[in-house]
């Protein structure tokens with residue numbers, strides 16, 4: 110006779126708590142069976158997200174905001190996009206979590222507990238803009254494979270942690286160091302533990318910046334699980350893929366880091382402009398570094414209806430990778446003429462900036478408000494699509510909202 114399988118009480122309780130209801134006949138579950146509610150759980154409950162967020166993919170989870178949900182100056186957890194390449198780690202024990210620094214260009218291999226990191230090094234808090242390199246991909250033609258992000262794969266939360274530089278100095282960096290690469294605890298979609306879903310990094314100059322943090326808090330609390338609990342690299346202004354979640358190891362490399370999604374076509378764009386759809390050799394693809402200038406109108410939401418004579422106050426955020434935004438303008442005539450917006454300074458380097466403007470519309474009818482930012486090196490956002498690239502990165506076209514003025 111086959112031995113009947115009994116699910117442990119603790120496992121049942123854990124499942125019930127995730128589902129949010131008692132698993133009444135849970136003791137009858139066949140071995141290995143995953144209840145449907147767990148296979149396809151409600152992502153809004155699972156990640157404490159606002160239910161107006163858009164789910165683009167559930168295997169792995171990829172969820173974005175809508176422009177008007179990003180109106181807060183500091184992005185709250187419930188409106189923060191989630192971008193995963195693999196499976197979120199299931200069992201995390203912050204009490205035993207460690208970060209190891211190693212690599213060819215490390216003077217020594219050294220391991221820190223979370224508590225050592227928090228207490229040994231000075232803590233810093235910065236608001237940092239994280240934008241997925243593929244934000245805006247949905248507009249490219251010919252289309253690019255991958256998550257069809259519209260405008261909502263960007264956030265600017267408050268991150269607290271220690272400077273990566275302080276840790277690297279404590280370990281000792283050899284003079285031949287050129288890059289750091291992160292390693293994390295998430296699982297490859299194939300569930301092969303030997304494969305990493307993503308292991309990216311940054312040149313030493315970026316790793317050593319004041320604002321490059323090994324963070325343990327987001328918006329004043331433990332980092333939410335989906336955003337990298339308990340430890341995350343945060344490198345604002347660069348494609349957010351550099352900001353490794355759930356990190357447990359950083360290697361100081363004597364060459365460009367060659368981890369998963371550092372090589373091939375991933376997170377690279379043609380070094381020189383190409384025609385849409387053109388085939389490009391691997392050696393003509395360059396790694397994305399600082400993100401381009403961009404902006405988002407977060408109020409009102411597209412489709413606003415106003416009465417004739419009513420003024421419209423628009424507002425939003427703008428950012429420019431490593432640079433500051435120097436000028437913010439809007440147009441209500443499809444880009445024929447532009448007027449200045451009021452533009453705030455960032456609260457710190459690599460944080461987005463806020464803008465607003467009061468608009469008068471000449472008569473009733475349909476309008477579009479277009480917003481255009483210009484960075485400190487005089488590069489402006491393109492009105493429509495920027496250069497096509499095979500993976501659909503870096504779409505920094507002007508954001509546009511529709512407005513109707515009624516009699």
Ligand SMILES: Nc1nc2c(c(=O)[nH]1)N[C@H]1C(S)=C(S)[C@@H](COP(=O)(O)O)O[C@H]1N2
Nearest residue numbers: 190191192193194241293336349350353354
């Ligand atoms: N370990 C790990 N880190 C990761 C990823 C991942 O899949 N695994 N995704 C990266 C990508 S592509 C992006 S855009 C950001 C998304 O961060 P968020 O989910 O906190 O918004 O995390 C980056 N860090």
Ligand SMILES: [Mo]
Nearest residue numbers: 192241242350
């Ligand atoms: Mo990303």
